[in-house]
Amino acid sequence: MDPLLLNVIKKNDSKQLASEFLSGYKTLVSEVGGILSQVSLKRILKGFEKGQPKDVADEIQRALQSAENARQNVAVIGQSGSGKSSFINVLRGIGHEGAGSASVGVVPTTRKKTPYPHPKYPNVTFWDLPGTGTPESLPNPYQEVVGDDNYDYFIIISSSRFSSNDAFLAQKIQEKGKKFYFVRTKVDSDLYNESKSKPRSFNKETVLQQIRDNCLINLSKIVSEPTVFLVSNFKSKEFDFPKLQETLLQDLPAEKRYTALLLLPNLSESFIQLKRATIKEKLWLTAFRAAILAFIPLTPFCCGFELSEHERDLKQYQSHFGLDEESVSQIAQNLGTSEQEIYSLMKSTDFNSLVKDDSIIANVKKCAEFVFSVTGLLPSSVFQFYKVYFLHLKFIDTVAEDAKRVLAKIEEMRSGRMK
Template identity: 35%
Template sequence: MFICFRRETMASSSQSGYFSQQEINKLQTTYDQGGLSEFATQIGKKLNDIENAKLNIAVTGETGAGKSTFINAMRGLRGCDEGAAKIGNIETTMERTPYKHPTFPNVCFWDMPGVGSLEFPMNDYVSKMEFTTYDFFIIISQNRFTENDANVAKEIQNLGKKFYFVRSQIDNAFSSSERQGVYFDRMTELDKMKQNISCGLTKAGISKPIIFLISSLSLNEFHFPQLRETLLNNLDKIKKDVLLMSLPNTTVKIVELKRAQLKERIWMLATVSAAVGVLPVPGLTVAVNLGILVAAIIGFRKSLGLDDASLQRLANVTKKPVEFLKAEVRTPLMDEINKEFVTKMLLRPGFAAVSAVEMVLDPIPIIGSIFGAASSFAMISKLLTDVLDDLVENAQRVVTVAFATDPGHPQ
């Protein structure tokens, strides 16, 4: 059983995107030498890296470009909500201002003063705004991108960092034409506008600019979905994880992406549990496993937007009663998650046998170690997989009704 356990954990680590090839080789060496404890320690460090990773995103552009509205949209907030970035038609940002995510504070959007204003001339902007501290940049314009925007992009490019051009308030541009009786295919028009912007930026010296046309008030329309996907794909695995978990659930696809990412954590949590299982200390494995499970379930719930605060923010943005959204959540996992709750879950058929074997063998040296490790791994893996599937199913229902336009759904 221990051999099977070793095979499964190593297979999981080799397929995980969280580890570099060098790290995988080191894990393999450690494992081959029989150092389960040291192997689990390295896995635990990786989990800690994921938990504590920070993501700093700079949002820059000229005054009135829609930076604050974009920052609020990415955090699932409205302009009137507590903690929202200030919105106005005059320069409201006089210094770089951090706006942390309300649920995941390690994700921080930095609202930058308008570039090129009298208060912030271009020659001082890069140093005063501390460009080296950000993971990537969003350069926003309401209409045309200017020479200042291009100069900022060149400075970012010199630092070897990613940047993206975002034309905001595209919905206003379209609705204005439609009110005047000018009708057109939106996707065709988007392509034309993007091509024109690309040509202008290329002439300004930006090679292959990455451009998105969005409305920060319509998170599933225009190029907003492509923008989210691009941001995620251009981050390393851990920072991709951090950004993904912070995204508001606006589509079923986002929920599925979160499921895939969270599923990768399960084998790591199970490995840490199994390492405790090899210690012949009565009751230690059970106590530690309960703590691991409680923290993991609460974390999964937050990541999938099923905590009370996230549901309220979603209700605010979609203008649906929060009670209506909560009615779609049909799982006992919304109750208080504590060690007593998890213990009851483990006593269900399918888990009781594994737990019983572990408790019986815990006091027995050597044999208890071998079976304890394997049973801990299996128990944690099975329970967390079941929990994740349950929460994902509920999150998908919530998203579906939240963004439904059916007249049968209350507004």
């Protein structure tokens, strides 16, 4: 039994219950923040202090539903040819030639603002706005678009020296009180060109700093503390792409952070751990709510979990970590290997081995659960928590470890090709 939850269940002091919950929850929050807003936390603590566990359970449920259903609209803007469409494809985890990808080419491809929902999480939409600097461009193409209140934030894409177009966009967004992030793309091309033109004096870090400084100096005329992210749309693990994604997560409202975290590609083990922590946080809150409801007689008995539901949830965790069937197929195709080789690295594919427990203790627990679900109170809470929490925690840990092994395989095969 999770000691934090058990302490909450055992104690009758309302203030102590609130303190235990807050303390337990804080240990689960990842470095980029939790998925409960401050408003929700206050309501939960107030429910404890008033001795109204049903209100606590209802607020947890409301907050979780809000996190799962939160909509997010991201506007990607910039001069034509800056790599906006490629950038959107990376954020959506889609290849530039994949079905549903944003059009990419050497000539202007985006002529009107186009929505691109995330393929797995359709509540998150990336808007590709038409670029400036082409014959078809209007004098002030973003004058009206920048004021669109539907966008949560803007990402300004630039692929060359800071231009008047970049300054115009930043200024207009700033005037509207909107949040924006300045992203300088194609830095890999800049490094390549510099290395070829100045082979003896070339220094990678010096070139990157020069690019960053050029953008910062100009942005500082518009915003007080500018930040610039240097990225490559074809080398997303390098440069500032991971830093950009972590910054976006930290800046998002808590209720929108959960889905945004699930969008994270498996760029590194640290990203996998971030995702694991967030999914575990949601699981803990779900189990906590189940334990509270278990104090109400008959409620747990009416809300049991079937094996089919567990199996569905396991597949959902695999999807969250980019290991669903479609993703595995895409990984195998990108690496030029078989799907079977990828599946051989995964232990979460054997559902029966994860849920199988024919021991005498397990059978006793099943009987006890049936009895206590009728009477409610502490014993029932304990069994409900065990039922909801530990099996799913095992799922999450197993899938997360699978994701790390697959990531290691991807890096191994790619590094082998480069030799």
